[in-house]
Amino acid sequence: xxxxxxxxxxxxxxxxxxxxxxxxxxxxxxSNLALPIxxxxxxxxCGKSIDMVWLACAGYDVVGIELVESAVQAFFAEQNITxxxxxxxxxxxxxxxxxxxxxxxxxxxxxxxxxIFALSATxxxxxDAVYDRAALIALPANMRADYSRHIVKLSNNAPQLLITLNxxxxxxxxxxxxxxxxxxxxxxSADYKIVELASKSSTLxxxxxxxxxxxxxxxxxxxxxx
Numbered sequence: 701x702x703x704x705x706x707x708x709x710x711x712x713x714x715x716x717x718x719x720x721x722x723x724x725x726x727x728x729x730x731s732n733l734a735l736p737i738x739x740x741x742x743x744x745x746c747g748k749s750i751d752m753v754w755l756a757c758a759g760y761d762v763v764g765i766e767l768v769e770s771a772v773q774a775f776f777a778e779q780n781i782t783x784x785x786x787x788x789x790x791x792x793x794x795x796x797x798x799x800x801x802x803x804x805x806x807x808x809x810x811x812x813x814x815x816i817f818a819l820s821a822t823x824x825x826x827x828d829a830v831y832d833r834a835a836l837i838a839l840p841a842n843m844r845a846d847y848s849r850h851i852v853k854l855s856n857n858a859p860q861l862l863i864t865l866n867x868x869x870x871x872x873x874x875x876x877x878x879x880x881x882x883x884x885x886x887x888x889s890a891d892y893k894i895v896e897l898a899s900k901s902s903t904l905x906x907x908x909x910x911x912x913x914x915x916x917x918x919x920x921x922x923x924x925x926x
Contacts, residue, residue, distance in 0.1 A: 703815070707768055722754045723833055725863060725916050729897050730831070732918050733859050735760065739828035742855055744816055745835035748775035755831070756807040763824055769813035772800050776811075779804060783811075790818040797823070817846070821854050830860040830919075836887075837865055837876040844879075848887035857891055860919035865902070867912040872904065884917065892919035 735741070737759040743752055746764030748771050755762050766772050776783045781802035788797045798813040812819060816835075821827075830851060839847055851860075862884075869878040881896075888894060895918040902914040 703767060720750065723751050723863075725898070725914075726751050726754060726831065726833065726861070729916050729918070730755075730758070730861060732897060733829045733861055735829055740826060742824070742827045742830045742851075742858070744830065744832055744851060745838055746775075746811065747771045747834070748778065749833070751831070751833065752809060753779065753804065756804040756809055759805075759807065761807050762809045762811075763827060764809070764811040765816045765819060765824075766811060766813060767815055769798065772798075772811045772813045776800060776802055781809070788823065790814070791820060791823075792818045816854075817850060819854065821856060824854060827855040827858045829858050830855050830862075832860055832862045834863075834876070836862065837874075837879060840874065840877060841883075844883070844887055852888075852891050857921045857923070859921060860892070860917075862917040862919055864915045864917065865904075865912050866915065867904070867910050871910050872907045876904070881915075888919055890922075892921060894919055 738761065740761045740763055741755050743749065743755075743762060743764045746752060746766050747768075752762045752764055752775070764772075781804060783800040783802040786799045786801070788799065789795070790797050795815065795818050797818060800811045800813065802809055812824065832851070836844060836847065864879040864884060865876055866880060867878045885894060896915060897918050898916040900914055902912045904910055904912055
């Protein structure tokens with residue numbers, strides 16, 4: 701599960717994970733984060749998700765991180781936004797990072813074309829919440845623990861709205877990958893109280909015959925009360 705895998709998926713247009721409509725679970729459950737208008741929301745592995753448009757229109761600044769630069773460019777092109785582009789050198793691995801920034805509905809959308817592990821909390825700035833619809837489930841098991849720890853650091857332990865899928869992984873190779881409740885607790889219980897907001901039957905785009913349960917989680921920092 702490396703850079704070339706995702707670059708090829710985008711180049712070939714094999715992006716069934718991209719949805720043309722706003723995720724209904726975002727609309728229904730985002731208020732559980734109890735964020736003031738103007739808060740900054742991190743969307744990891746964001747692609748060109750239309751969910752970021754919804755967040756901006758709802759009054760939130762968006763910080764997205766996406767490995768494939770063409771996906772970042774496509775987002776701004778499809779929203780008719782001419783972004784300001786700034787290059788940086790990663791303090792972590794000396795790679796080149798690109799920050800695309802523009803305005804939508806009066807809010808700032810900042811998308812980083814970068815490997816998420818090459819970014820630091822200092823680079824991306826303050827984060828008030830994380831919306832993870834397609835990041836954790838895009839990663840194989842051997843990357844998830846590192847990812848979850850990195851997200852906690854990047855966001856300074858901000859609350860999260862997280863969506864996972866659970867299905868018989870033996871019937872289909874990911875991504876998206878199946879994640880059990882036990883695995884989720886392994887990744888996040890040290891830093892968060894994990895609350896299940898909803899679960900429902902769903903399907904996979906590439907394998908509609910497989911039974912899938914979609915779970916919506918609220919991750920509340922252990923140090924806060926709300």
